[in-house]
Amino acid sequence: MIRPRRNRRTAAIRAMVRETTLTPADLILPMFLHEENSDTPIESMPGVTRWSVASLVREAGKAHALGIPAVVLFPKIEETLKSPGAGECFNDEGLIPRAIRALKAAHPSLCVITDVALDPYNSDGHDGLVVRHADGSLEILNDETIGVLCKQAVSHARAGADIVAPSDMMDGRVGAIRGALDDAGFTGVPIMSYTAKYASALYGPFRGALDSAPKEGDKKTYQMDPANAREALREARLDEQEGADILMVKPAGLYLDVISRIAESTPLPVAAYQVSGEYLMIRSAAAAGWLNERDAVIESLTAIRRAGASMILTYFAAEAAAWLREASV
Ligand code: PBG
Numbered sequence: 001m002i003r004p005r006r007n008r009r010t011a012a013i014r015a016m017v018r019e020t021t022l023t024p025a026d027l028i029l030p031m032f033l034h035e036e037n038s039d040t041p042i043e044s045m046p047g048v049t050r051w052s053v054a055s056l057v058r059e060a061g062k063a064h065a066l067g068i069p070a071v072v073l074f075p076k077i078e079e080t081l082k083s084p085g086a087g088e089c090f091n092d093e094g095l096i097p098r099a100i101r102a103l104k105a106a107h108p109s110l111c112v113i114t115d116v117a118l119d120p121y122n123s124d125g126h127d128g129l130v131v132r133h134a135d136g137s138l139e140i141l142n143d144e145t146i147g148v149l150c151k152q153a154v155s156h157a158r159a160g161a162d163i164v165a166p167s168d169m170m171d172g173r174v175g176a177i178r179g180a181l182d183d184a185g186f187t188g189v190p191i192m193s194y195t196a197k198y199a200s201a202l203y204g205p206f207r208g209a210l211d212s213a214p215k216e217g218d219k220k221t222y223q224m225d226p227a228n229a230r231e232a233l234r235e236a237r238l239d240e241q242e243g244a245d246i247l248m249v250k251p252a253g254l255y256l257d258v259i260s261r262i263a264e265s266t267p268l269p270v271a272a273y274q275v276s277g278e279y280l281m282i283r284s285a286a287a288a289g290w291l292n293e294r295d296a297v298i299e300s301l302t303a304i305r306r307a308g309a310s311m312i313l314t315y316f317a318a319e320a321a322a323w324l325r326e327a328s329v
Contacts, residue, residue, distance in 0.1 A: 002253065006289075011160055016209065019306070020042040020302055020305050020306040021305070022183065022298065022301055022302050022305050022324060023067070023324060024067030024068050024317075024320075024324055024325065025067055025068075026301075026305060026311055026312055026318060027068050027069075027301075027311070027312055027314060027317040027321055028068070028069070028070045028071065028072055028113065028271070028311055028312070028313045028317065029060070029063045029071045029313075029314075029315075029318060030071070030072045030074060030212065030273075030313050030314075030315060030317075031051065031060065031071050031072070031073055031074065031078070032048065032049070032050040032061070032074050032075075032076065032209050033053060033056045033073060033095065033099055034049050034050050034051070034052070034073070034075070034095070035050070035077075035078055035095050035325060036052055037052050037054075039051050039055050042205075042209045043206070043208065044204070044205040044206075044208030044209055044276075044280075045205045045206070045208070045209055045276055045279065045280060045283075045315065046144075046280075046283055046284070047283060047289065047315075047326045048209065048279075048315055049075060050182060050209065052082050053098060053102050053240065054249055055156075056073075056099055056100075056102075056103070057099075057102050057103055057107070058112075060103055060106075060107060060110060061106060061107050061110075062183075062318065063317060063318045063321070064107055064109070064110045064186060065158065065247055066217060066318060066319075066322055067315050067321050067325065068318065068321050068323035069111050070110065070111035070112070070113055070162075070163075070176060070311075071103070071110065071111075071112060071114070072112065072113040072114070072115060072165060073096055073099055073100070073114050073115065073221040074120070074153075074206075074210060075095045075096050075099075075114070075120050076113055076120065076209070076210045076211060076212075076265070077095065077120045077121050077209070078261050081094075081121070081122040081200045082120075082121055082122060082125055083121075083122075083123055084124065085129065085148070086118040086121035086122040086129070086131070086148055087121075087148075087165055087167070087261070087319055088121045088191050089120075089148065090117060090151035090152045090154070090155040091151040091155070092097060092155055092158060094191070096156060096159070096231075097156065097158070097159035097316055098159075100112050100156065100159040100160050100161050101159050101160055104160040105196070106150035106236055107296040109116070110237060111162045111163060111221055112160065112162050112163075113161070113162065113163040113164070113165050113192060114151055114161045114163075114164055114165065114292075115158040115165055115167050115323070116152050116153050116156070116164050116166040116167065116168065116177065117149070117166065117167045117168040117310070118148060118149070118168065118259050119168075119210075119212045119214075120210050120212050123215070123217070124138075124213040124214065124215055125207075125212055125213050125215045126139040126140050126214050126217075126219070127140070127145075127168035127169065127170075127219065127222065128141055128142065128144075128145035128168060128170055128222065129141045129144050129148065133309055138216060138217045139221075140221055140222055142170050142171055142172070142239075143172075145168065145170050145173075145176075146170055146172060146173050146176045146306065147176075148177075149166060149168060149170065149173050149176070149177060150176055150177055150180035151179060151180075153166070153177045153180060154180050154181060154184045154186065155185040155189075155325075157181055157189045157326045158184070158186075160268035161189065162189070162190075163189065163191070163245075163246075164177065164181070164189060164192070164194050165191070165192040165193070165194065165248070166189075166191065166193055166194060166217075167194040167197060167220075167250075168194075168222070168224050169194065169197050169222040169224070170222060171244070173242060174191055174193050174239050174243060175240035175241075177240030178242060178244075182192060182210070190245035190246065191243065191244050191245050191246070192244075192245065192248060192271060192318060193239045193244040193246070193247055193248060194248045194273075195232070195235045195236050195239045195244065195247040195248055195249065195262065195297065196224055196232035196235050196236065196247075196248075196249045196250070196255070196258050196262065197223050197224060197248070197249075198223055198224045198225070198226045198250065199218065199219050199220045199223035199224060199225065199226065199251045200226060200251050200253065200254075200275065201224075201277065202275045202276065202277025202278055203251075203256070203275055203276060203277065204276070204277060205273065205276035205277060205279070205280050206276035209276070215316065225303065229257055229258050229261060230297065230315050232249070232258045232261065232262060233261060233262065233265055236265060236266055237265075238263045240266060240268060244268065245268065246268060246269045246270070246271050247262055247268050247269075247270050247271070248271040248272065248273060248313075249270065249271070249273070249309070250272065250273035250275060251273060251274045251275040251277070251305045252272035252273055252274045252275070252278065252309070253274060253278050253300055253303070253304065254278075255305040256303060256304065257270075258302065259271070259272050259307040259308050259309050260307045260308050261272060262308070263307070263308025263309070264308065265314070267314075269310040269311070270308040270309050270310055271309060271310065271311045271313065272304045272306055272307075272309035272313070273309075273312075273313040273314075274301070274304065274312060274313065274314040274315070274316070276315065278300070279314070279315040279316065282296045282297060282300065282316075283294065294319075294323055296302070297316045297319065297320055297323075298320065298323065299319060299325075301314060302318070
């Protein structure tokens with residue numbers, strides 16, 4: 001008889017026939033920070049903390065020591081610094097540039113990735129500049145936003161960011177940011193583009209963490225419709241043509257088909273973002289005793305790798321890295 005179970009009989013055989021690997025080197029840790037001297041547990045994301053710059057440096061060092069190569073930074077900006085023009089996002093003395101410099105000074109081998117988008121800086125809470133038309137409707141301006149994003153990306157590069165990651169979903173921003181970085185002499189700074197970022201219900205806890213929810217309206221005129229997969233291939237093609245170095249799909253777990261299709265259609269590395277709502281679904285079910293957290297986390301990350309992602313942004317990065325370093329997994 002043909003018996004597939006023969007290849008599953010012992011742990012050693014299972015290890016040899018395993019098709020997908022998951023290691024700490026595949027993980028990127030998203031980190032929240034604020035302009036305060038103390039650290040604040042984030043109510044909407046149990047187990048996640050908003051750090052002072054000093055604590056951020058310490059915690060990033062711990063994650064790096066576990067084998068995690070990179071962090072992505074998300075700032076909570078003080079209300080008084082927010083404005084319709086989001087000018088604080090390219091202040092070279094702002095929170096993010098100072099955090100980049102502190103991280104790079106303390107941990108030169110850590111890859112520091114920054115988020116390029118206006119929502120934490122914008123009094124409207126949108127990823128782009130907002131205009132209100134005479135009929136009362138809101139428009140998120142595309143081309144005007146790009147100019148600000150370019151300044152933001154160059155400011156991050158100037159502070160020492162290793163990779164910039166535009167998450168705003170404006171059309172044409174990857175090409176424009178590439179041009180701005182090159183013109184400023186940062187030809188070696190890669191762009192990790194949020195290529196297929198969906199207008200997802202799963203970002204709710206994140207917006208709570210940064211107080212960055214849109215004040216009015218939603219993000220459906222720029223983030224993608226969850227019903228569409230072929231459209232993601234169009235975004236991927238454009239980002240490639242515009243010079244992106246890494247393509248990202250977000251969220252991850254509900255969009256494995258999109259990860260898989262993009263991975264098959266591009267020679268570029270693919271990243272996937274296991275977002276705050278995905279984190280919370282596992283975290284809260286585990287906290288209630290309804291599922292085994294460690295097994296669920298490893299399985300969810302393995303599935304994202306199996307779909308075709310080279311790297312995964314996940315709030316579980318440090319815990320997963322510690323588990324993966326134990327021989328028994
Ligand atoms: C905003 C941004 C968001 C996330 C990352 N960058 C939220 C949004 O688009 O509203 C969400 C991440 C998460 O939910 O974990 N530029």
